[in-house]
Amino acid sequence: MEVKEQCSRNYPEQSELSIDRLSDLPDSVICHILSFLPTKFSVRTSILSQRWRFLWSYVPNLYFHLENQGIINRVMLLRRARTINAFHLDRGTEWSAYQLQTWITFAVMRGVQRLNLCLQDEETFPEHNLPVSLFTCKTLVDLRLRNCALIPASGAAVCLPRLKILHLVYVEFEADESLPHLLSGCPVLEEFEMALLCDMVCCGLSSPTIKRLTLDFIAEGFGEEGWTEEPQQVPRCLLLHLRIIKLEGIVGKSHEFEYIGYLLRNAKVLERMEISYSVSVGSEEKIDMLEKILRFKRGSTACEVNFVGSNCKW
Amino acid sequence: MAAETGTPTTLTLKSNDDELFSVAESAAILSVTIRNMVEDGCAGGVIPLDNVDGKTLASVITYMNGISAIPADEEKKKSYRDKFLSDKDFETLADMVLAANYLNMSCLMDAVSAKIAQVMEKKSVGWVRRKFGIENDYTPEEEAAVKEEHKWTFEGVETDDDN
Missing domain, CATH: 3.30.710.10 (Potassium Channel Kv1.1; Chain A)
Structure with a gap:
């Protein structure tokens, strides 16, 4: 009590009112606020008072950054919530393929909705499989995989009935048909992002429902030979549904213009294309690229082309 | 609608x-x-x-x-x-x-x-207690025990400053 009185005296009336009301916050609201914090911080709030001691253990989201495997396992075992809404492993997390499989299985069993594995470990990349249960997870809405996955070939069952957002960056595909097979199991997918691999665009990227597409050109060497010939059939998503396309890490190579031209020409309901340059591009090169891109024919007259960072719209 | x-x-x-x-x-x-x-x-x-x-x-x-x-x-x-x-x-x-x-x-x-x-993430334990109107009802022994239980979360963190 002493602490509270001492502090309150220093604050004006309005603040006191808010503080009194904040101390009455329901546990559910506190857990909701804590769910936006890295798990390390939410566990730390156990020091605040008796009431806060176990609140962290009911937080539905787990977000680990720079943690070791022992800590992650400890948190998983000590938490009391029955479900996991979000499970996020960030770069710098210590992991092994075996542990990763265990954590994913744990999250899937607890109804995970958002799974974000943004890992970096070039030594183990990418020769390991994710648990098969991940690809038939009925609760998953948002799946982001980076540097940590091998997408299985068409033999594996894929059924992700609620998946709306899928990001695949630096993942490996077991076979050419891995991506179309995965997408065929996502009936309500709206947003798709991937690091560009040339053959994936022509033979793999087709979904009847995608509205937002991001292609990342950063992967050096991938797809530089461009298309030997353009795909015969334009994917339905391009024709009918795609509203936003983002292209990242553009450096001005000819295969990039080929893709940009193809996308602009064939996306019939496109509202916005955002192009962000790689940092290595100089200002004169930018103007050349810009002029070239603006001359491309557009399938959608309403389409706006934004060059991110230059604040220009055409 | x-x-x-x-x-x-x-x-x-x-x-x-x-x-x-x-x-x-x-x-x-x-x-x-x-x-x-x-x-x-x-x-x-x-x-x-x-x-x-x-x-x-x-x-x-x-x-x-x-x-x-x-x-x-x-x-x-x-x-x-x-x-x-x-x-x-x-x-x-x-x-x-x-x-x-x-x-x-x-x-x-x-x-x-x-x-x-x-x-909250950038603030000290003391700041969060004040802003949320939280009374620290731990005994010093209990507080030390909680801190020990989750010591991995306190690495490099000062718990009683005012920032």
Whole structure:
């Protein structure tokens, strides 16, 4: 009590009112606020008072950054919530393929909705499989995989009935048909992002429902030979549904213009294309690229082309 | 949605300090609490919102109007939310999270909670205790035990400074 009185005296009336009301916050609201914090911080709030001691253990989201495997396992075992809404492993997390499989299985069993594995470990990349249960997870809405996955070939069952957002960056595909097979199991997918691999665009990227597409050109060497010939059939998503396309890490190579031209020409309901340059591009090169891109024919007259960072719209 | 048919309907909302506000029904039903009242036919006269003061309610209504004017583009909505919350101090955010919880407005609740979390993350234990009105009811021994139990979370953290 002493602490509270001492502090309150220093604050004006309005603040006191808010503080009194904040101390009455329901546990559910506190857990909701804590769910936006890295798990390390939410566990730390156990020091605040008796009431806060176990609140962290009911937080539905787990977000680990720079943690070791022992800590992650400890948190998983000590938490009391029955479900996991979000499970996020960030770069710098210590992991092994075996542990990763265990954590994913744990999250899937607890109804995970958002799974974000943004890992970096070039030594183990990418020769390991994710648990098969991940690809038939009925609760998953948002799946982001980076540097940590091998997408299985068409033999594996894929059924992700609620998946709306899928990001695949630096993942490996077991076979050419891995991506179309995965997408065929996502009936309500709206947003798709991937690091560009040339053959994936022509033979793999087709979904009847995608509205937002991001292609990342950063992967050096991938797809530089461009298309030997353009795909015969334009994917339905391009024709009918795609509203936003983002292209990242553009450096001005000819295969990039080929893709940009193809996308602009064939996306019939496109509202916005955002192009962000790689940092290595100089200002004169930018103007050349810009002029070239603006001359491309557009399938959608309403389409706006934004060059991110230059604040220009055409 | 009811707002899509016929002429736009206006609702009158009353704060707990008796201020009255007019707001388009199509914007107000972002609040599930208000939407339920409308659907149950209880929104004909003045809708009393006993847990929200006038200053906070004015702010919530600004948000309702702003966000409902943006078409279905999640990125534009997000940038509106970020801008809307950018100049709010901690006390205002505290009032907003309580109002959003009472009004059952998940998009505002998420945005304000995320903002409060963002502020908390950079602050000391002492600051969080003060701002949340938390009385430290641990004995020194208990506090030391909790700290020991989760010592991995306190590495490099000073627990009793004022920042």
